[in-house]
Amino acid sequence: MNEYDVLERYIHESNYIVALTGAGISTAAGIPDFRGEKGIYTLGIVPERVFDIDYFLRDPRPFYEFTRRMIETLEGSGPTRMHRFLAYLEEIGKLKLLVTQNIDGLHTLAGSKNVIEIHGSYRRSFCLNCGKEYDFSEVKEMILKNTVPYCSCGGLIKPDVVFFGEGVKGFEEARQHACLSDLFLVVGSSLQVQPASLLPYFSPGKLVIINKGPVAFPRSRIDVHIDEDCEKVAEELMRRLKK
Ligand SMILES: [Zn+2]
Structure with a gap:
């Protein structure tokens, strides 16, 4: 056997x-295996920055750049x-x-x-200021346009993805x-x-x-x-x- x-x-x-x-x-x-050694590094993205909550609050662009590439990859695969x-x-x-x-x-x-x-996942996203929930399709549109998604109240939107150090x-x-x-x-x-x-x-x-x-x-x-x-x-x- x-x-x-x-x-x-x-x-x-x-x-x-x-x-x-x-x-x-x-x-x-x-x-890409972003928590592993290869994948993400070859994209010039440093995972410690992408999934670090303090870094994200200061500069959410690397995270959303990573996300944009992931969405584009997914649309071509499944x-x-x-x-x-x-x-x-x-x-x-x-x-x-x-x-x-x-x-x-x-x-x-x-x-x-x-x-x-x-x-976690991208299915649900929240405004870090007022807590308003956003559907992935709304956030996705903004990300694909290469813009960081912000709430109508001006707050930064964060997907319900677990960052380093989060439960x-x-x-x-x-x-x-x-x-x-x-x-x-x-x-x-x-x-x-x-x-x-x-x-x-x-x-x-x-x-x-x-x-x-x-x-x-x-x-x-x-x-x-x-x-x-x-x-x-x-x-x-x-x-x-x-x-
Ligand atoms: Zn808001």
Whole structure:
């Protein structure tokens, strides 16, 4: 039995899958791994500035420049095979919760319903002065015109994205689901960003890692590690499960 056979068996046997996804699932969609070393630096953008709240308040331009590029990239791509595969697992009743560290919104676009975006998202944005809520479509228009979005009151608008040093979203709910899971999938994450990286520890079930490269997790607690590109893995799993 190879690792795919084992994972296929785990999926068949499980009734409560929880998945945690990271940047590696979206790179095939062209989204740079901005918390990683490469991607964003090659764009001349320094992540410490882009996602630093104090820096943002002084000069929001680098953040919105990054966002503009991300929106443009997304318009030319869309969900990957792996995004669609995870949506399929939910559709057939196997996957109960998807936790993502990504802020690109691709899981929802792929059709996943029960998603916790632990680092927030662009879907909701708020005026930092009066608190007025803005829909992404309104903010997007301003960003694409290369202008920093400001509220009608003159206040700066900030998307509900988690910056460095800010608290994550939905961790307790994610933790509770992890505790109930009989199969925990880590997809496209090297488990280096806390507290998301702690979630697999709470699962009493099997732990499967789908990530190209090593992960920061005790080897003895990993049942299977498929050390390959997410898209390749998704293609193989779809072939096996959708037959
Ligand atoms: Zn306002």
